[in-house]
Amino acid sequence: MSDQLQPGRRMQNLIYRAGLYGRRPRVPVNADALHTAAAAAMSSRARGYIDGSAGRETTAEANRSAFDRWQLVPRMATPVTTRRIGVELLGLQLPSPFLLAPIGVAEMVHPRADLATAEAAARTGTPMTVSTQASVPMEEIAAEMSAAPWFYQLYWGSSDEVAFSMVRRAEAAGASAIVLTLDTFMLGWRTRDLDNGFLPFAHGMGIGQYTSDPEFSKLVEARVRADAGQTDTADAQRPTAAAVRALLGMSRRYPGRLRENLRSPYPRAAVETFLETFSRTDLGWSEVARLREITDLPIVVKGIQHPEDAREAQRLGVDALWVSNHGGRQLDGAAASLNSLVDVREAVGDELPLIFDSGVRTASDAIKALALGASVVGIGRPYLYGLALDGSAGVQSVLDYFAAELDISLGLMGVTDVDQLGAEHLHAGRPVGSAPVR
Structure with a gap:
């Protein structure tokens, strides 16, 4: 392949040629500029939810700072005319070592x-990776995926029946794997959301998987019947404008006609049922074993940070681990995800695939994770920023930037295949640069 046909050169040529006509990228290439532009396009509540992390946000800061500890070490005089950036994961041939991490309530930045x-x-x-907290049913999302693979990310709440139903739906809709998330059995102490007094789910956002689920609908029906005839003291109070807006939001997002939903108890009952059943504080390894019993799909366990947890998941026969601290959104003061990656790879050996996320903002970050043992790297907030700025085209722009930078960086390092990356391509030094929380 000519270097002109490599993704890096193609992207450079596209942007520079457009620049001759005075056109600049609609979606900024620079990671900080991307974040700044997207933040300006969001509401204050959306910014708080998307950019916010747990507590004083030290975990999010640690995620970014951890990358600065490592520097890339290029080799010279190595022919790199052709570079390969594709990888294999769970039997799937992927065009790059990137996947889209699950992000819920993305409707806060774009209606579709x-x-x-x-x-x-x-x-x-x-x-x-389709989130349990998506705003539309997984079946509709799957219909847009064409031949591209997708994974279903499962939050296992207090209802086993709902969890099992969602797994069955994912199988029927063509998911390539189930990603069981272990780190969010209850919400973290998210201070920006608390200061805003805002939980999107309470407004009916991000529960499209639930309101389309037959088992969840049974729980909602039972709640409506139980509440029938009871006096709700909250309803007796004079409604505020905020309460009216919340009810309108619930009704708009619930399946059916808005006019009918406004008079119906079901939209509010669905929100209350979700809030009641989301948490699962007794979630344990037995659920991982049960998931293995009920599905033949590959199982990925997400949220692994401790080596012993990695070994236990490996003993249970999972197909891959996802090393992540949820982008710093769950536990303040937790170890940087990149540091956990090193420990987990050492614990499980070379054979078990490891997906990695948390703190990744550029392909340079991804290269460091790949060199430290990641098989594939999840992109999270950056693609949401692209979505906020330019919808579907914005997401594609971010993905194209990652692939282009990866291709160019590999060439500059003297690497012709992404699978060649290893610890020998890194130098561990003192942290350099700044790592603002994003």
Whole structure:
């Protein structure tokens, strides 16, 4: 392959030629500029939810700072005319070592968030991890994925029946794997959301998987029947404008006609049922074993940070681990995800695939994770920033930037295949630069 046909050169040529006509990228290439532009396009509540992390946000800061500890070490005089950036994961041949990490409530930045993201994933062949907290049913998202693979990310709440139903739906809709998330059995102490007094789910956002689920609908029906005839003291109070807006939001997002939903108890009952059943504080390894019993799909366990947890998951026969601290959104003061990656790879050996996320903002970050043992790297907030700025095209722009920078960086390092990356390509030094929380 000519260097002109490599993704890096193609992207450079595209942007520079457009510049001759005075056109600049609609979606900024620079990671900090991307964040700044996207933040300006969001509401204050959306910024708080998307950019916010737990507590004083020290985990999010640690995630970024950890990358600065490592520097890339290039080799010279190595022919790199052709570079290969594709990888294999769970039997799937991927065009790059990137996938889209699950992000819930993306509707806060774009009305067609999940569908627009799926369209971009399909165009680039990038696997999308569909969130349990998506705003539309997984079946609709899957229909936009074309031949591109997608994974279903499962939050196992207090209802086993709902969890099992979602797994069955994912199987029927063509998911390539189930990603069981262990680190969010209850919400972290998210101070920005608390200061805003804002929980999107309480407004009916991000519960499209639930309101489309037959088992969840049974729980809602039972709640409506139980509440029938009871006096709700809250309803007796004079409604505030905020309460009216919340009810309108619930009714708009619930399946059916808005006018009928406004008079119906079901939208509010669905929100209350979700809030009641989301947490699962007794979630344990037995659920991982049960998941193995009920599905033949590959199982990925997400949220692994401790080596012993990695070994236990490996003993239970999972197909891959996802090293992540949820982007710093769950536990303040936790270890940087990149540091956990090193420990987990040492614990499980070379054979078990490791997906990695948390703190990744550029392909340079991803290279460091790949060199330290990651098999594939999840992109999270950056693609949401692209979505906020330019919808589906914005997501694709971010994915294209990552692939282009990866291709160019590998060449500059003297690497012709992403699978060649290893610890010998890194130098561990003192942290350099700044790592603002994003």
